[in-house]
Amino acid sequence: MASLQDLSHLQKKIDRLEHLLSGNNDLLAMLRDALVQRKESWGTGGVGANLSSDSTHRKGGSLPDTLFVPLLSLQLLNVYHLLSFDNPDGGAWKQGFEIHYQGNEWDKQPLELFLVPHSHNDPGWLKTFDSYYQDQTKHILNNMLVKLTEDNRRKMIWAEISYFSKWWNDIDEQKRAMVKRLVGTGQLELVTGGWVMADEANSHYFALLDQLIEGHQWIQKHLGVKPSSGWAVDPFGHSPSMTYLLKGAGLSNMVIQRVHYAVKKHFAQQQTLEFLWRQSWGEDSSPRSDITCHMMPFYSYDVPHTCGPNPAVCCQFDFHRLPGGRVFCPWRTPPQPITEQNVQERALLLLDQYRQKSRLFRSPVLLVPLGDDFRFVDSSEWDAQFKNYQKLFDYFDQHPELHIKARFGTLTDYFQALQRHLSAAATTLPTLRGDFFTYADRDDHYWSGYFTSRPFYKRLDRKLEAMLRATEILFSLALAEMRRFHGDRNLVADFPAQEHFQHLTTGRQNLALFQHHDAVTGTARDHVVVDYGTRLFHSILNLQQVLQSSAHWLLLLDKSLYHHNQSKPFLIMDDVISAQDALPQKTSLTSLIVFNPTEQQQTSVISVVVNSLDARVVNAETGRPVTAQISAVWVEPSRASKEVYIFYPHDNLPADNTLSLSNRHFQIWSSAETGLLQKLRLQSGLVSEVQVQFLWYGTRTGAYRERSGAYLFLPGEEGAQLYSSSEPPVVRVSRGPIFSDITSCFQHFTHTVRLYHLDGHAGRSLEISNMVDIRSEVNRELVMRLISNVASSNRFYTDLNGFQVSAFCRIFPCFLFMY
Numbered sequence: 058m059a060s061l062q063d064l065s066h067l068q069k070k071i072d073r074l075e076h077l078l079s080g081n082n083d084l085l086a087m088l089r090d091a092l093v094q095r096k097e098s099w100g101t102g103g104v105g106a107n108l109s110s111d112s113t114h115r116k117g118g119s120l121p122d123t124l125f126v127p128l129l130s131l132q133l134l135n136v137y138h139l140l141s142f143d144n145p146d147g148g149a150w151k152q153g154f155e156i157h158y159q160g161n162e163w164d165k166q167p168l169e170l171f172l173v174p175h176s177h178n179d180p181g182w183l184k185t186f187d188s189y190y191q192d193q194t195k196h197i198l199n200n201m202l203v204k205l206t207e208d209n210r211r212k213m214i215w216a217e218i219s220y221f222s223k224w225w226n227d228i229d230e231q232k233r234a235m236v237k238r239l240v241g242t243g244q245l246e247l248v249t250g251g252w253v254m255a256d257e258a259n260s261h262y263f264a265l266l267d268q269l270i271e272g273h274q275w276i277q278k279h280l281g282v283k284p285s286s287g288w289a290v291d292p293f294g295h296s297p298s299m300t301y302l303l304k305g306a307g308l309s310n311m312v313i314q315r316v317h318y319a320v321k322k323h324f325a326q327q328q329t330l331e332f333l334w335r336q337s338w339g340e341d342s343s344p345r346s347d348i349t350c351h352m353m354p355f356y357s358y359d360v361p362h363t364c365g366p367n368p369a370v371c372c373q374f375d376f377h378r379l380p381g382g383r384v385f386c387p388w389r390t391p392p393q394p395i396t397e398q399n400v401q402e403r404a405l406l407l408l409d410q411y412r413q414k415s416r417l418f419r420s421p422v423l424l425v426p427l428g429d430d431f432r433f434v435d436s437s438e439w440d441a442q443f444k445n446y447q448k449l450f451d452y453f454d455q456h457p458e459l460h461i462k463a464r465f466g467t468l469t470d471y472f473q474a475l476q477r478h479l480s481a482a483a484t485t486l487p488t489l490r491g492d493f494f495t496y497a498d499r500d501d502h503y504w505s506g507y508f509t510s511r512p513f514y515k516r517l518d519r520k521l522e523a524m525l526r527a528t529e530i531l532f533s534l535a536l537a538e539m540r541r542f543h544g545d546r547n548l549v550a551d552f553p554a555q556e557h558f559q560h561l562t563t564g565r566q567n568l569a570l571f572q573h574h575d576a577v578t579g580t581a582r583d584h585v586v587v588d589y590g591t592r593l594f595h596s597i598l599n600l601q602q603v604l605q606s607s608a609h610w611l612l613l614l615d616k617s618l619y620h621h622n623q624s625k626p627f628l629i630m631d632d633v634i635s636a637q638d639a640l641p642q643k644t645s646l647t648s649l650i651v652f653n654p655t656e657q658q659q660t661s662v663i664s665v666v667v668n669s670l671d672a673r674v675v676n677a678e679t680g681r682p683v684t685a686q687i688s689a690v691w692v693e694p695s696r697a698s699k700e701v702y703i704f705y706p707h708d709n710l711p712a713d714n715t716l717s718l719s720n721r722h723f724q725i726w727s728s729a730e731t732g733l734l735q736k737l738r739l740q741s742g743l744v745s746e747v748q749v750q751f752l753w754y755g756t757r758t759g760a761y762r763e764r765s766g767a768y769l770f771l772p773g774e775e776g777a778q779l780y781s782s783s784e785p786p787v788v789r790v791s792r793g794p795i796f797s798d799i800t801s802c803f804q805h806f807t808h809t810v811r812l813y814h815l816d817g818h819a820g821r822s823l824e825i826s827n828m829v830d831i832r833s834e835v836n837r838e839l840v841m842r843l844i845s846n847v848a849s850s851n852r853f854y855t856d857l858n859g860f861q862v863s864a865f866c867r868i869f870p871c872f873l874f875m876y
């Protein structure tokens with residue numbers, strides 16, 4: 058007889074086979090497509106552009122033999138099925154493999170190398186935005202002006218416009234003219250052009266767009282150029298929503314870096330690190346969304362991990378780490394200054410790394426970044442890097458038998474050379490659809506901790522975003538109305554349009570700043586988080602003023618009565634936040650104006666606090682009552698407020714010991730003891746088990762250095778422990794004409810399941826909300842788990858940036874589905 062373990066082992070095996078089968082089916086479909094396309098292009102007599110992106114003619118055989126995929130179109134979900142996630146030691150390139158070449162690969166087409174100097178400046182992380190600017194960033198930019206002007210062969214790229222615009226405000230006209238000259242000659246390139254290098258997992262597309270518009274408009278206004286290449290080396294995973302926005306903003310190329318190491322290795326083996334990233338909607342989603350993407354092959358964007366596969370060698374070419382400085386090479390062999398005596402040996406050592414790296418790509422054009430976090434601060438560092446590399450480049454130039462042309466470059470220099478090569482070879486890059494979540498940099502270090510870090514501020518971000526949208530609309534309408542009212546295009550004298558516009562601009566910039574990959578992610582230090590929180594909070598308060606006076610003007614029937622008085626606003630907001638870290642409080646109202654800032658008519662439930670039992674809602678225009686429901690405001694789990702509530706009595710517990718709620722679309726059943734959901738019935742009559750559980754995760758201890766934290770989710774070996782409490786929770790049930798809900802009050806959280814008696818989305822979905830307070834706990838994480846018998850085939854759908862839906866597959870070896 059099989060033991061339980063055997064059975065579960067067998068079950069796992071079957072699961073795995075099922076994945077492989079579906080992966081194989083997808084592969085077969087791809088092969089069939091490839092064949093059809095091949096036939097078609099032969100039929101028409103021409104060599105189709107797609108055909109040559111097939112890798113059957115892979116040269117040399119220097120790459121390990123792996124499962125070969127025709128590279129017409131890649132779907133990441135299928136790629137995951139091919140990976141074993143076994144993480145073997147790859148030698149010098151730990152997460153990769155040994156790269157071989159013969160040496161004659163570049164005889165006909167020389168290696169064309171672009172060394173791209175960069176400095177990664179986080180707009181807030183260990184220090185606040187302003188402190189970094191004062192201590193490092195302004196010196197970097199000041200030195201850039203001097204050092205790039207000294208030699209026109211030198212180049213530099215810059216990404217964060219929040220810093221660049223702040224520095225611009227500090228410099229004089231003469232320096233501004235120098236900046237324009239450097240941009241004009243292509244020595245300095247502004248890449249991506251966003252306000253920040255945005256997080257791509259937590260950010261909403263409205264805010265991603267906001268930070269892009271803020272940066273691009275600044276560049277357009279002050280420098281008159283448009284960015285064409287994207288640079289995202291530090292965000293913790295990459296989303297196709299971002300690429301869609303970049304493409305829409307006029308970019309043609311982009312570089313990404315933080316991708317799961319197993320995916321990088323696979324792409325390197327297949328020579329698909331460069332691809333056309335395509336959106337996944339529709340059967341044959343349009344090539345109009347394509348953007349050329351370069352994925353960095355190695356572990357990091359620093360010098361040891363960018364010149365080639367061996368960090369111990371590459372580190373010797375980071376001349377900021379010359380002996381005597383503050384930084385050194387942890388691989389023990391330090392860099393040497395380039396001299397006439399050692400230049401040959403050094404140049405050949407570096408060339409070997411370049412050649413190995415080049416074998417991972419299809420073209421002989423090679424991109425090698427040169428930089429790190431907050432690099433190029435002191436002028437001595439500029440000299441060390443630029444002078445030593447120039448000596449190496451000069452040596453390459455004097456030795457044509459080495460078949461390498463090396464120079465400093467920008468991203469656009471690189472991508473232009475790549476495109477030239479691709480069109481000369483009449484080939485295109487393979488296309489790819491999918492997203493690069495969840496990121497792991499090594500072992501089982503999955504970066505899913507940041508999906509939930511500091512949720513309070515993630516919510517504040519959405520709050521400001523919604524406020525900004527509503528305010529922009531009302532302010533614009535108010536200005537347009539005022540101009541029409543006066544007929545002479547003048548505004549109302551009393552209306553503080555300039556001041557309001559400034560509030561809107563600052564609001565947009567603060568929202569933009571918070572999209573930084575250490576801000577909305579929750580990975581910055583505490584005092585930096587308070588700085589971000591204060592910016593968001595002040596922006597919300599300032600935007601409220603703009604909203605109040607704009608709405609005031611729009612609502613007045615007799616416009617001549619308009620008078621601006623900030624201390625006595627015509628309207629007040631029903632939501633009041635008293636500090637950057639405080640939960641909003643509702644104020645009690647007598648009349649109410651509701652504004653829908655979305656572009657669609659919608660049915661939704663609005664809740665307000667009233668101070669009378671006899672409260673009714675009447676439509677101001679028709680005088681007709683509006684359907685409403687009055688519920689209690691709870692001060693404690695079983696005590697309702699006596700000032701601002703109307704008590705809605707408990708339901709009597711039914712005899713069968715379960716609680717049930719229903720609307721036209723479905724019915725749910727919950728446990729009478731805990732109030733937690735157990736099953737539901739859909740309109741079709743189908744009953745599904747959907748059990749809600751709460752669990753604790755601890756963190757790793759002992760020998761492990763890394764713990765679960767802001768970035769990583771690294772639970773303890775004991776696994777998840779069921780949440781238990783000494784006292785049963787207080788369970789409240791309320792029923793009404795608009796909604797009914799069940800609330801369970803546990804020591805660490807309050808859990809509510811609500812059903813709306815409405816049509817539209819609201820009626821067809823179940824609203825689950827948790828108010829959590831685990832501040833008393835250390836190194837513990839609270840998790841809500843849903844156990845269901847839904848046949849999902851291990852597919853899991855989640856949204857990306859509020860913009861599109863993405864399918865995930867449960868084949869990663871670790872805890873991926875923590876959101």
Ligand SMILES: [Zn+2]
Pocket residue numbers: 177178179291574
């Ligand atoms: Zn960063």
